[in-house]
């Protein structure tokens with residue numbers, strides 16, 4: 001009997017994409033197998049993280065890397081690293097940041113729900129820039145000089161949310177931050193594909209970058225990558241690893257943690273509650289290898305084939321348009337434009353309540369359009385998805 005049946009939990013068809021509330025992606029069997037293998041033996045976690053650091057450094061071009069329980073956890077660790085540095089006393093006092101650099105500068109238009117991770121480390125966000133939607137000049141957003149202006153004695157870091165519409169550019173910010181010796185943390189959680197972005201933000205001057213392991217990489221849902229400068233990654237590791245050990249018996253791998261740089265052994269840090277298990281770390285590393293090996297073109301073609309089957313299956317029951325078919329670096333999606341008799345929200349809700357329960361992306365519901373994202377669809381999902389769409393689109397409104 002399937003484990004979800006045994007628990008009385010419905011399996012869903014996830015055409016929304018790798019949303020955490022919908023359990024993220026479906027892992028490839030090679031990854032699940034590696035996780036099962038990892039579960040059958042014990043290891044020293046610092047040694048495993050040191051191996052992860054090496055693999056992540058190679059994949060990202062960063063000096064070092066680390067695996068935490070998600071991009072969000074990675075951002076918390078990154079912030080804690082920028083605030084506490086390699087000072088064990090400060091690590092122990094977080095999230096109490098009295099007497100420390102505890103301000104993180106952020107462009108106001110980039111504020112989002114995930115920046116809770118920055119605040120959870122004990123930082124206060126200092127907002128910069130005014131995304132003015134009313135003045136005739138259009139949206140000006142933040143400018144580089146405004147960020148430079150906000151840097152002061154209490155500045156711990158600049159936080160940048162990577163996205164095609166983020167302004168100013170990361171390069172500009174990294175240049176001005178470097179001149180003032182302020183580290184730049186980048187949230188690149190959902191910036192894959194293209195896989196060249198694994199290296200891009202480090203190359204553009206970021207000090208620390210966070211990626212989700214459970215989105216396009218296809219790794220465990222509760223995994224994320226932190227990569228960047230060696231000392232910051234060391235600080236993140238020290239604030240994340242279990243350090244319930246006698247100082248004189250503590251022998252961490254020098255490639256991850258250089259004990260000589262510490263005046264004492266830190267205690268459990270603020271990241272201790274973002275634990276990543278050996279299974280997640282191994283799963284993430286195998287997923288990262290497979291993600292890189294598949295490549296953007298093959299991945300795009302795989303997604304496109306799924307979407308074409310859905311579009312062809314639904315036929316003329318609605319207007320299904322594939323977006324991003326020519327852009328191999330994107331995630332192609334179907335936009336399903338509904339005619340006036342059907343309301344997008346009502347259709348999405350009916351699908352969600354159906355058997356099987358189907359989740360589409362309501363991001364364009366104001367245009368009476370529903371989006372089908374292929375990232376979390378299994379090949380076996382296509383037939384029931386097509387059948388449900390045809391039924392619901394054919395139904396006359398009451």
Ligand SMILES: *Cc1c(COP(=O)(O)O)cnc(C)c1O
Pocket residue numbers: 020069070071072073114161187189190211212213214223224
């Ligand atoms: C998904 C996402 C996160 C959180 O990633 P997790 O791996 O789920 O922790 C953070 N920031 C942005 C912009 C995201 O899209």
